[in-house]
Amino acid sequence: MTETTHLIGLLLGTEEDWPAAFEAILRRLGPVTDGSDTIHRYNAERVTIEPFNLRSKPRYDLVIDRLAYWYYVPREWLKKAALMDDLYLLNSPFTFQSMEKHAAYCAMMRLGLKVPETVLVPYKNPPDHAKYAYTSQRYNQPFDLDSVAESIGYPIFMKPYDGGAWVGVTQIRNPDELHKAYDESGQRLMHLQKAVAGYDVFARSLSIGAETMVMKFDPDQPMHARYSITHDFLDAGVGDEVVTIGRLVNAFFRWEFNSCETLIKAAEVYPIDYANACPDVAITSLHYYFPWAIKALVKWSVFCTVTGRRARYDLDTRRYFDIADRDDLPYGEKIGAYRQLADDYFEVERYADFCASRLATIDEVMLRWIESVDFDRLLVETVRATFPAHEHEHFIAHYRGLLAAWAKDERGRLG
Numbered sequence: 001m002t003e004t005t006h007l008i009g010l011l012l013g014t015e016e017d018w019p020a021a022f023e024a025i026l027r028r029l030g031p032v033t034d035g036s037d038t039i040h041r042y043n044a045e046r047v048t049i050e051p052f053n054l055r056s057k058p059r060y061d062l063v064i065d066r067l068a069y070w071y072y073v074p075r076e077w078l079k080k081a082a083l084m085d086d087l088y089l090l091n092s093p094f095t096f097q098s099m100e101k102h103a104a105y106c107a108m109m110r111l112g113l114k115v116p117e118t119v120l121v122p123y124k125n126p127p128d129h130a131k132y133a134y135t136s137q138r139y140n141q142p143f144d145l146d147s148v149a150e151s152i153g154y155p156i157f158m159k160p161y162d163g164g165a166w167v168g169v170t171q172i173r174n175p176d177e178l179h180k181a182y183d184e185s186g187q188r189l190m191h192l193q194k195a196v197a198g199y200d201v202f203a204r205s206l207s208i209g210a211e212t213m214v215m216k217f218d219p220d221q222p223m224h225a226r227y228s229i230t231h232d233f234l235d236a237g238v239g240d241e242v243v244t245i246g247r248l249v250n251a252f253f254r255w256e257f258n259s260c261e262t263l264i265k266a267a268e269v270y271p272i273d274y275a276n277a278c279p280d281v282a283i284t285s286l287h288y289y290f291p292w293a294i295k296a297l298v299k300w301s302v303f304c305t306v307t308g309r310r311a312r313y314d315l316d317t318r319r320y321f322d323i324a325d326r327d328d329l330p331y332g333e334k335i336g337a338y339r340q341l342a343d344d345y346f347e348v349e350r351y352a353d354f355c356a357s358r359l360a361t362i363d364e365v366m367l368r369w370i371e372s373v374d375f376d377r378l379l380v381e382t383v384r385a386t387f388p389a390h391e392h393e394h395f396i397a398h399y400r401g402l403l404a405a406w407a408k409d410e411r412g413r414l415g
């Protein structure tokens, strides 16, 4: 029997909760044996930041990145490792920093999805560049912001073309609000997007490799109450469409770890936000769904490294466009055809077989850990680090209750 050891790197900013969970589950899972009886052992390590030679070989087999979207030293290290060392990345800066929200809207429109009407407007305040004055004087067309807004129709959302975390997002109901928001946008490049007013359901889906969890979301609640524990809140067809759209966008851009937002109104699915390079996986946000997310991260990391899955940065767009461009195919059939491409890309079937045959113990491992003192300690520490002192007691009880509910459901499911 041969043995091999894999090192998973975690590139982190301020998070302590999910990395601790990931490390605990990977440790408790123990070695994984593949189909040819090779034993795969796992270590997780937090990546540190230091000078690096472009020719140095990284020690990692796979890196989960949560930092490079704002910190450029690790970003450039990831690019070097992707180009030179075949390092497997969740996610690659090649795809995420060059293909953000705006690119996702464009791709989805091209694929025939129901992205609300969206217009990109030039900067309110110009970029600081010596050549700007001449260029804009010569080439920038004057435009009437009010008529752009009227052509879309109020209410509208103004939001950064590449944004995240609600920064710079404003709901606009009239011309006064429009001008105020545009004046405040300064040097940020903005979209104006028609609001899906009066939607029935906000579905937020978190995708990790071949798995997707669709959760009912309420953006008007405080962070700890945005995800509600509701199963079957979408009818089967719509639920499947939401999963397909998320997986499609991820496969299209080679995104492996991403959260997507869709608004559902009268059984129509409107995608509004499909590019989050660093999706929220905090215990305090995901609560009941936290064990699912950590398991999916561990399973996908193990699957990719055991099977030697190769990272892909080339976009095979033509295969998707060939479906998009067929006039004879109605929307529903296109969605079905995209799903096949996306499932193929993520090897959904092979992954499911792999999990069933090679990772059969992980559900039990997670359940025991959630019921352990170790997990409780992490929960308490996380609440203490997240909320003000007078709320600690309340929120510790709150999250203990939610995770106990998960454990009870999971016991029932496992029988």
Ligand SMILES: Nc1ncnc2c1ncn2[C@@H]1O[C@H](COP(=O)(O)OP(=O)(O)OP(=O)(O)O)[C@@H](O)[C@H]1O
Pocket (backbone or CB within 6 Å): 116, 157, 159, 163, 164, 165, 166, 167, 169, 193, 194, 195, 196, 197, 219, 261, 263, 272, 273, 276
């Ligand atoms: N077209 C729209 N119709 C209705 N609501 C919208 C629309 N666009 C944005 N919103 C609302 O504004 C919120 C923030 O917008 P968006 O998700 O595009 O920005 P973000 O900065 O990526 O936010 P986050 O990082 O929380 O996902 C959405 O969660 C939703 O509640």
Ligand SMILES: [Mg+2]
Pocket (backbone or CB within 6 Å): 261, 273
């Ligand atoms: Mg969003």
